[in-house]
Amino acid sequence: MRRKEEAGKKFFCRGWRHRGRRLAGGLVVLGLLITAPVRAGESLEPVAAADSAVTAADPLPATTMGSVIVTADRFPGDEISTPRFVTVISAEELVETGGNNLVDALKRAGGFAYKAFAPLGISHGGMNSKVAIRGVYDGELILLNGAPLQGSAGHAYDLNTIPLDQIERIEILKGAASTLYGADAMTGVINIITRKTAATTAYRVAFEAGNEDYHNHSLSATLPGVNLGLNYQHLGDQREISRSFTKGYRYDLDASDKFAVNFNANPLPDIYFDYLGSYYESGFRKLYDNPGKAYEGTDQEHYKHFADLRYETDVLKAKLYGTFEEMRRDKYTGNAPEDRNRNFNSGISCDYRLPLTWATWLIGGEYTYFGADYNNKYGYHYRNDYALFSQVSKEFFERLTLTAGLRQQFVDGEPGTDDYDRLLPSFGADLKLHERFHLFANFGRAFRSPTFNQQYYESTFMVGNPNLGPEEGWTYEAGLKWDHRLLRLRLAAFYMDYEDKIEVDRRHGYPQTYFNAGNYQSAGIEWELTGSPFAALAGGWNRLTVYCNGYWADPEADDAEGAEYQAGPKFQTTVGLKFLGDRLTLDLSSQSLAGRERELDSYTTVNFYGKLRLGPGWLSLAVDNIFDEEVQVSGDLSDNASNRYLYYDLDGPLVKVGYELVF
Known part of the structure; x- marks a missing residue:
């Protein structure tokens, strides 16, 4: 049964406001800690992850990661030496979450708030699933091999x-x-790295099926x-994925089919080509309580299509x-x-x-053309973004590494619209x-232009605001x-302070509109x-690991009348226990989202994933939402x-059995 109208009582208090000066002051403290002399002429090399106290007779368990190489600074570097909070999730770790697709796996990995408008993150008329960084929605930039997606x-x-x-892996900054x-x-960057090519030949076949068709x-x-x-992915009909208690109707989801293809090539030294394409079809039925x-x-x-051609040394x-x-x-x-709604970059x-x-x-330097054509909403619009950065x-002192960067960003709109330029x-x-x-x-310093939907959209549900200005502010960590x-x-402790953040004005009912907070x-x-x-x-006990990822935040904004309100969820955490053996992998985890905005219920789901070496391949079993928590x-x-x-996730546990063969 779908849960009642009323949301549960929240149990996380408000706090941690206006801490920017304290975090910024930490930079001064760091400088005072350094007393060693400078070694002139020394190049900057990644820090080795080996510990001199550990010998060959004292092997490291699986939790010690060694040198994790990331591209957070656009070129490879050692993660522990970067002055940023960077997370790397390998392909194996994504699979071990038991996630049904990429957005589902990220939600389970921890550190993100999650919002969706249909099960499995399926788009509902352009309302898409999203993962929010540190309780702030719509601040994340999604890249595919470093290109905007x-x-x-x-x-x-x-x-x-x-x-x-x-x-291949995900890098999250x-x-x-x-x-x-x-x-x-x-608020951050999620960079999706596609699979690398290899010099060997291998074939992989995987099948997975479960309830809910x-x-x-x-x-x-x-x-x-x-x-x-x-x-290929399929999900059967779903009843009541959404309900309006005020207006007396629900949405059902028709059966959904998704097809995806990827092609990666390394035809010449240092030359790479990637293509990802997908097609899915579904449907929605709006049924009223009034018969x-x-x-x-x-x-x-x-x-959806994406392609890139890269030269990398x-x-x-x-x-x-x-x-x-x-x-x-x-x-x-x-x-x-x-x-017919189109986006093209x-x-x-x-x-x-x-x-x-x-x-x-x-x-x-970089240049990107952004265009959109919504035939029944606002027609064709475009803008040009270009920038130089360094x-x-x-x-210093063999201990302290200082990094300074500067970007001159230009946003040129179409004729009759505003242009922006910012020094970042x-x-x-x-x-x-x-x-x-x-x-x-x-x-x-952070900066973001308003979207075309926020400026020009026209429907009975939402009306754009062509007078919107860009969002901007500072982040300290x-x-x-x-x-x-x-x-x-x-x-990490963080403080994000923005001006003119674009939010939805809900004061006057539908159609709603946007405003700069x-x-x-x-x-x-x-x-x-x-x-x-x-x-x-x-x-085998030494193959057990425990993990806990998450955040606690206090996202607040001013509404259109200047009153303060909670703008996002305050707390998210993933806690899990994992066993990594030669023939057996087990992962039991729970994901909690609490202190939510707009009186939404907190929830905790428990998921299981396991795979066993059986014959020439691997047998897998995954159970999503074991205890049937309403989400x-x-x-x-x-x-x-x-x-x-309300919009709901799948109603009831999803049990999946699969078999993977690599030859």
Whole structure:
């Protein structure tokens, strides 16, 4: 049964407001800690992850990650030495979450709030699933191999269309990243790295099926210099994915089919080509509680394409990229014309790392064309984004590395619209107290242009505001990174202070519109903790790890009348226990989202994933939401809401059995 109208009582108090000065002051403290002399002429090299106290007779358990190489600064570097909070999730770790697609796996990995408008993150008429960083929605920038994936109409990214077997790893950079990654990186960057090619030949076949008429099947081939993959996913009809308590109707979801393909090639040294494409079809039925009122039905199709051509060496990166997507919606129970909503991006970027001995100096530039054409809403609109940026890192005293960056960002709109140009600085510091213990701090300016939907959309539900201005502000962060034999810890305190954050004005009911909030802040802490409490034991116990990832924040904004309100969820955490054996993998985890906005219920779900070596392949079993917790993925249950409504995740546990064969 779907849960009642009333949301549960929240149990996290408000606090941690206006801490920016304290976090920024941490940079001064870091400088005072350094007393060692400078070694002149020394190049900046990644910090080795090996601990001198550990010998070959004292092996490290699985929790010790060694040197984790990330591209958070656009070129490879050691994660522990970066002055930013960076998370890396490998392809294997994504699969071990038991997630049904990429957005589902990210939600389970921890550290994100999640919002959706249909099960499995399926888009409902352009209302897409999204993952929020540190309680702030719509501040995340999604990249695919470093190229922008989001459409300019509404910043939608449809990660539910990307199968897990097409991904090499995910790199997540929390905090303002506009200096290196552009105008839309307000709260962080999620960079999806596609599968690499190999010199060997291998074939993979995987089948998975479950209740709710769920299917997830894939076929892939790895040939010398080439990857090719196909994926098919199906979900049966779903009853009551949404309910309006005020207006007396519900939405049902028709059966959904998704097809995806990926192609990766390395035809020449340092030359790479990638293509990802997807197509899915579904439908929605709006059924009224009044039996005398006819239902409304809509069929939906969605095409999405991405391609890039990259040249990459140790000192130079250049790429061409482009995306195209189209959503078609046909309201077959009425006379409304078919919607054809299109987004298209294309661009070029170039990064060069100067081969200096005394510092690391990065310079680069990029240009992206953003276009959208919504035939029944506002027609064709476009804008041009281009920028020059630079970042310098220098090591002092063999302990302290300082990083400073600057970006000149230009946004040129179409004739008759506003143009923007902003100077976006950033600064970071990494203090190496030990090879495996670092302190870090950073601050940077963030900036984001309003989307075309926010400016021009026209419907009975939402009306755009052409007078919107861009969002901008500052993010401050300080924390520590610690790699120990038994423990890996990442911990950061943050403060985000924005002006003119674009929010929805709900004061007057429907149609709603957008406005620039006077102030918008979020302060709190974020953590990633992985440990091996049984590393000293034998008999397989040393293969057990525990992990806990999450955040606590206090996101607040001013409404259109200047009153303060909660703008996002305050608390998210993932806690899990994992066993990694040669023939057996087990993962039991729980995900909690609490202190939610607009009186939505807190929830905790428990998921299980396991795979066993059986014959020539692997047998897998996954159970989502074991205890049948109701999950409200979005909605508004506020007492003063003009429409009190909810969207739900799948109703009941989803049990999936699969088999994977690689030969």
